[in-house]
Amino acid sequence: MDFLAIHILNALLYASVLFLIAGGLSLIYGVMRIVNLAHGNLYALGAFVTAGAVGHFFPETQSRLVFLLLPAGAIATAAAGAILEPTLLRPFYKRAEEYQLLVTFGLLMILEDLMRFLWGPYPLSASSVFEQLGSFTVGSAIYPTYNLLVIAVGGVAALFLWGFIYKTKFGVMLRATSQNMRTASALGVNVNRVYIQAFTIGCFMAGLGGAIVVPSQSAVLGMGVDALVLAFIVVVIGGLGSLEGALVGALIVGVFREIGVTVFAEIELAVLYLIAVIVLLVRPAGLFGRAT
C-alpha cells in the first residue's frame, strides 16, 4: 500500500514533466502548424542552463538562494525561442512541411552541439536543490520532497495555461489565429506577434520542464531527443495541437510507464508505443484531436 502511493506519485512526477514538454510542443503546433523537432533540445537547454548556473554560482551550498536559479533555464529557453521564431522559422511557414521538418531537425542537432560546446560532454548536476528539501516517509517508504514541487509546477502550469488561453484577450487572439490565420489577420490580429508569443510560451514550458527536472536527475547530452520521442507519444495519444490532450496524454503515459516498469520490465518502452497504437486505431486524431 505504501508503495502504491509512491508509484502514483512517481507517475504524477513523470506526467508533470511530460506535460510541460508536450504541452509546449502541442501549443506551437496548434498555433503555427509546425512540428518543432527542435523542441526536445529546447527542453535540454533549460536543463543545461539551470544546472550550469547552479554549478557555477552554488557548487556546494546549503543556501536557499539556489532556488532562485531554478527558473533560469526556462527564461533562457524562452529568450532563445523569441529569437528563433522570427529569424529561423518564419521564412518557412509558407513552404512545404518537409522544409519545416528539415529546419527544425537541423536546429535540434545544432542545439545539441551548442550544449556540448558550452558545457562539455560530462553530466551536469544541480542536486543541491534536490537534496535541500530532503525526503518524507509514506509508511515504510521514502519519497523525495522535491518531486512534490515538480508535480505542483506541472499542475500550476496547466492551470495557468488554461486560464491564459480561455480567459484572456490574448487567448482569444491565439485561438482565433489557430483556427484561421487569414481571417484573424483580416480582423486586425497581429499574427506575427501572436506567433512569436506562442512560440516563446511553448519554449518557456519546455525550458521550465528541463529546469525543474534537472536537480533530481542530471543534464546529459541526448536527453532532448529522448524527451522529444516521449512528447510525441503524448501528443499522438492526446491529439496534436490540443492542450487538454497533452495533459491527459501525459497522465496516461505517466501511469502506464509506471505500470510498465513495475509489471512488464522487459518491455517498458514498448508499452508506451502500444498505447499510442491503440489510440491511433480507435481515434486516429488522438483523444482530443481535431480530425482534419
Add this chain to the structure above:
Amino acid sequence: MKKEDVTRREFLSKLGVGTAAATLGAAAGVGVGVARAEEKPKGNIPNKPFRIGHMTFFTGPGAVLGEPMYKGNLLAADEINAQGGLLGKRKIEILKADEAAGTDANTKEMRRLKLSEKIDMFMGITSSGNTPALGPVAEELRLLTIFIDGCTDFLFDKAVPNPRYIFRITNIQSADGATCGLAVAANWPDVKRVAHIHPDYAYGRNAFDHFKIVAKKLMPKVQHVSEGWPKLFSTDFAAHITKAIASKPDMLMTSLWGGDYVSFYKQALRYGLFSKMRVATTLALGVAPHAIGKDHPEGVLTGVHANYHFSYPAGDRWPLNKTFVEKYHAKFGEYPNFQAEGAYTATHMLRQAIERANKLAGGWPDDDAIIGQLEGAMMAGPGGYVYIRPDNHQGYKDAITGFSKNVPEYPFPILDPARIITIPIRNITAPPGWPKGEPTSTYTWIDQTWPAVKA
C-alpha cells in the same frame, strides 16, 4: 552440473580474487612512455606522417566515453611526436571521425578514411554495437585496427572469430559482470536477495548474465527478486528504484553508467535506497571519475568496467600510472578513465610493435610485420600488464574493482585504496580454444567448469 566438495572461500582463493592494497612489484623495463634511451632505428625510414583514423563518440551522450578515449590517443601521440615520431621519423597525425553518425555511416566512414584519406591504421570505437559491424569491414579493407572498447564478447566469439587485422585493447565485456559477481561473493557472501537495474541493451544484458552465472556457482542461495530494464541514456529512474525497493532485496546490482548512473544515484539517495540495501555496480566510477559527487555513499561496490581507475596502482608503486595521470591531468584538466588508459596504451603498444619489427628487418615495417609483433605482445601500461592473445587478438589485463570512498585529496569519490579487488584475468575468461558458446564463450566456460560451492 557436477558438485564438487569445495567451499566458497577455497574456490575464491583458487581464482586469486584478492583484496589487496599492495600487490604489485616494480614496473617492468618495457612500458608505455618514451623516456627510455632510444635505439637508432635500422634502415631508411620515410618521414611522411603516420595517419591514424580515430573514430569515437564526439557528440551525443556517448561523448562522455569518447572524449577521454580520444584524449588518451592524443597524449600518447604527443609523447611519440615529441621524440620525432614513430621510429623517430613518422609523426602521428590523428583524423577524427564521429561514431555518433550511426553504424551504417560508420562503416562508410571507415572505408572513406582508408580509401580517400589513406590512413595507416584505425583506432577507437566505444559502442559494442559498432565493433561487430566495423570489424569485418576492417578485415576486408586489410586495415590495421586497434579497437579501444566496443568490448562485446560477440566480436571475437562470432563476428570475426579469426581476426587478422583487428585487435582490441580493453577487457572483454563478460569480465565485467563476472568481476562484480566475484567481488560480491568474496565480500558480501551473506547476500540472498538481489534486485537488478540494467540499461536495456547488449552491455546491460551481458552484465546481468555473467553476474548471474557467477552467483549461481558461488552463492547458490541467491534469488534474483526483481529486474528493471530502463532504456540506455534515461534520466528518470523513480519507477525502477521504487520497484527495486518494494522487492525487499538485500542487494541491488546495476550496470548503469555515465549520466544514467549519476541520475540514478541522486534519485536513489532521496528514495533511501542506499540505506536499505547494499549496491554493487559495474561501471559507476569507470566512465567519468569526476562526475560522481561526494554525496555518493561510501562502501558501494563501484566498478570501473573491470579495467582501470586512475587511483590504482597508487603513489610511486607503479610509476607508469603516476606519470600518465599527472601528464593527462596537466594537459586536459581532468582525470583519465579506462578509455583514456586504453587508447594511451594502445598507441604505445603500436609504437612498441613498430620498433620491434624494425629491429628485426630494418626500414618501415609492413602491416604483416607489425601484426606479428602485436600478436602475443605484452606491455606494462598505466593500469598494469596488458597481454594481446595471439589467437583472438583480444587484450587482457587483470580485472579490478573496489569500494567507493571519499578522500580529502579529490573532490569526488575514488576506489578505497585499502580495499582494491584484483582478479587474474585468465581465471574469469574462457581460455584459447574453448568452443564458442551462448550467450558468450566465457559464460559456458564458467557454467561447465566452475564447481558450485557448498553454500
